[in-house]
Amino acid sequence: MSKDYEVVVGLEVHAELRTQSKIFCSCSTAFGAEPNTQVCPVCSGFPGMLPVLNEKAVECAIKAGLALHCEIAEFCKFDRKNYFYPDLPRAYQISQYDMPICQGGYLDIDVDGEKSRVGITRAHLEEDAGKLVHQGDITTTPFSLVDLNRSGVPLLEIVSEPDMRSARQARAYMEKLRSILLFAGVSDCKMEEGSLRCDANVSVRPWGQRELGTRAEIKNLNSFRALERAIEYEAKRQMEAIEDGEELVQETRTWDEVKGVTRSMRTKEEAHDYRYFPDPDLPPLRIGRDWVDMIRSSMPELPEQAGQRLMDQYGLSPYDADLITQSPQILQFFDETIKLHPDAKAVSNWMMGDLMRLLNQNGMEIQDALVKPALLAEMLDLLNDGTISGKMAKTVFEEMFASGKNPQTIIKEKGLVQISDADALLPLIDEIVNNNPKVLQDYKNGKEKAFGFFIGQVMKATRGQANPEMVNKLLRERLDRE
Amino acid sequence: MELHQLTIHELQELLRRQETSALEITRAIFARIRAVDGQVRAFITLTEEEALSQAREIDKQGEYGRIAGIPLGLKDNFCTRGVKTTCSSRMLENFVPIYDSTAAGKLFAEKGILAGKLNLDEFAMGSSTELSTFFPTCNPWDLTRVPGGSSGGSAAAVAADEVPFALGSDTGGSIRQPAAFCGVVGFKPTYGRVSRWGVVSYASSLDQVGTIAKDVRDCALVMNIISGKDPLDSTSVDLPVPDYAASLDGSVKGMKIAYPREYFKSGVDTNIQDTVKKALRKYEEMGAIVEEVSLPHSEYALPAYYLVSTAEASANLACYDGVRYGLRDFEADNVIDMFSRSRAEGFGDEVKRRIMLGSFALSSGYYDAYYLKALKVRRLIADDFSKVFADFDLIVSPTTPTVAFKIGEQIDDPLTLSMNDILTVPINMAGLPAMSIPCGFHEGMPIGMQLIGPAFAENTLFKAAFAFEQNTDFHSLRPALEVK
Numbered sequence A: 001m002s003k004d005y006e007v008v009v010g011l012e013v014h015a016e017l018r019t020q021s022k023i024f025c026s027c028s029t030a031f032g033a034e035p036n037t038q039v040c041p042v043c044s045g046f047p048g049m050l051p052v053l054n055e056k057a058v059e060c061a062i063k064a065g066l067a068l069h070c071e072i073a074e075f076c077k078f079d080r081k082n083y084f085y086p087d088l089p090r091a092y093q094i095s096q097y098d099m100p101i102c103q104g105g106y107l108d109i110d111v112d113g114e115k116s117r118v119g120i121t122r123a124h125l126e127e128d129a130g131k132l133v134h135q136g137d138i139t140t141t142p143f144s145l146v147d148l149n150r151s152g153v154p155l156l157e158i159v160s161e162p163d164m165r166s167a168r169q170a171r172a173y174m175e176k177l178r179s180i181l182l183f184a185g186v187s188d189c190k191m192e193e194g195s196l197r198c199d200a201n202v203s204v205r206p207w208g209q210r211e212l213g214t215r216a217e218i219k220n221l222n223s224f225r226a227l228e229r230a231i232e233y234e235a236k237r238q239m240e241a242i243e244d245g246e247e248l249v250q251e252t253r254t255w256d257e258v259k260g261v262t263r264s265m266r267t268k269e270e271a272h273d274y275r276y277f278p279d280p281d282l283p284p285l286r287i288g289r290d291w292v293d294m295i296r297s298s299m300p301e302l303p304e305q306a307g308q309r310l311m312d313q314y315g316l317s318p319y320d321a322d323l324i325t326q327s328p329q330i331l332q333f334f335d336e337t338i339k340l341h342p343d344a345k346a347v348s349n350w351m352m353g354d355l356m357r358l359l360n361q362n363g364m365e366i367q368d369a370l371v372k373p374a375l376l377a378e379m380l381d382l383l384n385d386g387t388i389s390g391k392m393a394k395t396v397f398e399e400m401f402a403s404g405k406n407p408q409t410i411i412k413e414k415g416l417v418q419i420s421d422a423d424a425l426l427p428l429i430d431e432i433v434n435n436n437p438k439v440l441q442d443y444k445n446g447k448e449k450a451f452g453f454f455i456g457q458v459m460k461a462t463r464g465q466a467n468p469e470m471v472n473k474l475l476r477e478r479l480d481r482e
Numbered sequence B: 001m002e003l004h005q006l007t008i009h010e011l012q013e014l015l016r017r018q019e020t021s022a023l024e025i026t027r028a029i030f031a032r033i034r035a036v037d038g039q040v041r042a043f044i045t046l047t048e049e050e051a052l053s054q055a056r057e058i059d060k061q062g063e064y065g066r067i068a069g070i071p072l073g074l075k076d077n078f079c080t081r082g083v084k085t086t087c088s089s090r091m092l093e094n095f096v097p098i099y100d101s102t103a104a105g106k107l108f109a110e111k112g113i114l115a116g117k118l119n120l121d122e123f124a125m126g127s128s129t130e131l132s133t134f135f136p137t138c139n140p141w142d143l144t145r146v147p148g149g150s151s152g153g154s155a156a157a158v159a160a161d162e163v164p165f166a167l168g169s170d171t172g173g174s175i176r177q178p179a180a181f182c183g184v185v186g187f188k189p190t191y192g193r194v195s196r197w198g199v200v201s202y203a204s205s206l207d208q209v210g211t212i213a214k215d216v217r218d219c220a221l222v223m224n225i226i227s228g229k230d231p232l233d234s235t236s237v238d239l240p241v242p243d244y245a246a247s248l249d250g251s252v253k254g255m256k257i258a259y260p261r262e263y264f265k266s267g268v269d270t271n272i273q274d275t276v277k278k279a280l281r282k283y284e285e286m287g288a289i290v291e292e293v294s295l296p297h298s299e300y301a302l303p304a305y306y307l308v309s310t311a312e313a314s315a316n317l318a319c320y321d322g323v324r325y326g327l328r329d330f331e332a333d334n335v336i337d338m339f340s341r342s343r344a345e346g347f348g349d350e351v352k353r354r355i356m357l358g359s360f361a362l363s364s365g366y367y368d369a370y371y372l373k374a375l376k377v378r379r380l381i382a383d384d385f386s387k388v389f390a391d392f393d394l395i396v397s398p399t400t401p402t403v404a405f406k407i408g409e410q411i412d413d414p415l416t417l418s419m420n421d422i423l424t425v426p427i428n429m430a431g432l433p434a435m436s437i438p439c440g441f442h443e444g445m446p447i448g449m450q451l452i453g454p455a456f457a458e459n460t461l462f463k464a465a466f467a468f469e470q471n472t473d474f475h476s477l478r479p480a481l482e483v484k
Helices: A055-067 A167-184 A224-243 A289-297 A303-314 A318-324 A328-340 A344-362 A373-384 A390-403 A407-414 A422-435 A437-444 A449-461 A468-481 B008-016 B022-040 B048-061 B102-109 B152-159 B176-182 B216-226 B270-285 B298-319 B335-346 B349-362 B368-389 B414-419 B425-430 B458-470
Strands: A005-016 A079-082 A092-095 A102-111 A114-127 A131-134 A144-147 A154-160 A196-206 A216-221 A251-256 A261-267 B043-046 B071-075 B113-118 B165-170 B185-188 B208-213 B256-260 B289-293 B394-398 B434-442 B445-452
Touching (some): A055 A154, A055 A289, A079 B298, A092 A114, A167 A303, A216 A224, A216 A261, A224 A251, A303 A328, A318 A344, A328 A344, A344 A373, A344 A390, A373 A407, A390 A407, A422 A437, B022 B048, B022 B071, B048 B113, B102 B165, B113 B152, B152 B165, B152 B176, B152 B208, B165 B185, B176 B434, B208 B216, B216 B458, B270 B289, B270 B434, B298 B414, B298 B425, B349 B368, B368 B425, B394 B458
Parallel strands (some): A216 A251, B071 B165, B256 B289, B256 B394
Antiparallel strands (some): A005 A154, A102 A114, A114 A154, B165 B208, B185 B434, B434 B445
């Protein structure tokens, strides 16, 4: 069935901007404080209070816009979006309606080597709302509490064109967007803390049809995985509905992570009329070209430039370069390690393999890891000069990750030193060969399996500490002398 | 003359000569309030105890600055730290702010003494102060008549000698119209001249803070204190504030004064027209050049004003939802119900009417025909004024189409009530400075003359108003109130 339909996805992403203070007052934006300790009369909507725009938030929006190849508006304005909800203190959100600060950009994605470009319609500044806190489940809680710490935190809403054709592309877009925002230094992009949030507009249409199908907007997508699963589910649901002759309605749906389904929240008819109009408390914003040029000239290295550098300078594959440029911290780890141990492929393999696996298992970010570039480089040196084997290195690395100890110390403590000394290995090999005449005969008869047996015996006798390459070489020489 | 009858500058002279003290003045003011406010009913809240202790403190320091030791009143939509700020609404009946509005704070910084908070139409929506949730204020010249509004409490208190001056807010005439009805001087500066921070918003693009006082010199003095850029109000303008007292030289020689024919026509009481024309002749005698002009879009100002102001109000008053402060209905079953019941109980009819009108004007499908159209009209009105000011220094007109009307006379007729603002609303739409000064009487009630200037030409208004005042004595006449 799915081969008869094309999936069309557009994303609306909200990124919290990394400013010290809120967008319209001087309250702190720090995450995780006690409820209602980062509030003032302005961000809690008290009578007579007026917003004053935070210049840093505008600067972040411009940076993000430039990183996404957008036009930066010379003139834009703020509008009031009116709706009642207990976490929205003024009962209107200050946002940008018809004149966003950024317009007409794009970003490039790559899914299994298939490249595509996703258009960015617009990116606009707005303020976040507070949040409701419930005792236990929302349906049984005796009351709701309002926490306004988040109210007034600056957001950039980034709206894509409906240019994605699969859940995987949508995920790739989201991952790429995250890395760009991280490199530009404009957002922490922590999905689990809500500093990066995403709604997906999903529709399907028969192959070859030009006009878009009826779309559903899916909310509550709190992870890359949720995004991918929700889109897959929703596309399938829509195809089945069409096949069953049902008429789709334009609606807002929510993703149920536990049940793995989307559920209808409200239809288009039930949608709010937000009664947008220009906020008379904020004069229009004029953005001088000299300011934009200044920001442009001081832009940090972005993931694509960094990826190109990795390929050109170290000969990394596009795939590896992509992985290392997921975040500026990962890139920094790579750059620092490579200075001390110049084997780029080895550094990249260890980082993307064992390091990432352990970070994910422990829910950690690379910058929080105890293992530092200098430790990894030293371990790789020891691996290179044969002090430890690849297998030992895995043990050493796990211990470095757990304790942050120096690899030399770990090797000593665990007695992991590899035996690469021929004088120590040769008598052992002699003994094993002499004690197994039948196997030796098999070897002579051309049974390669016999060779493996001897290797195994040597490794067993040295409790795995023998340098396998060395054993291989010495054993072969010994046997061929027979 | 008794202390409560004096102007700010007269009181300051006595303080300088050490012939009185802040405490004496403050006591006199509260004695006067006790004697007459039972009839006038200008005050919602009195702050006598704090005022007296502050006066003692000021006397102890012995230095009398710009308004040190001078009592003042604030319209009850100016937030005052620790003092109830009700906006004459059930919604905020028990609301005590933790901050002073910038304008009030500047007066307090100059050691002005708060006597109390003054009555207004609920949330400054009205032209008679009858729409106060608590009680109507009476016109001191005739207690059966309204003082105008929405700053009716401010104008009545000054006219009744209960305070030397008061602050008000003016969205469509709310300072000038009550000043005219009560025979005092009311000043609304250019939009952006005074910070709106801490003044409860009605319509943000039209609201402007100003003052009501007994004469032009006092107005100039107060405006000098409260004007200027405020980093907390993005719409306040960063321009130097000239010394307004310097323009009080009494001369209008060579000044070019225009009077718009649209402001002198049917709908405006002929007695008022004649009185203002007489004042214009006075200006001519004093050496000014007076000519008739046209402001052709004037008739569209009122309907456009009602769209812009109510649209903005519909959003500005949405924060009163019962969640964080103000009235909350505790009987509601769910949150939507709590919002609507709290708002239904907290707001009066006129406020609800304006919120609904504004919500409608902004609704999808109606936005272009109403709100957007009104903004275009607003531009045309501003252009009308610009054209006149290319050739003239000043525009003069009546402030109101009638003198103060009887309490209850128009209360059931919102449309007629709104016509009171017909001569003042265009000025807010254009964001210009304007004032009302007393220029005569009809049926024993004061008539106000409106002076309108180009943006940020406040000093021109003060100059012309002061010259008129020097040559007339309307400003020094006071109503005869029975002292109880």
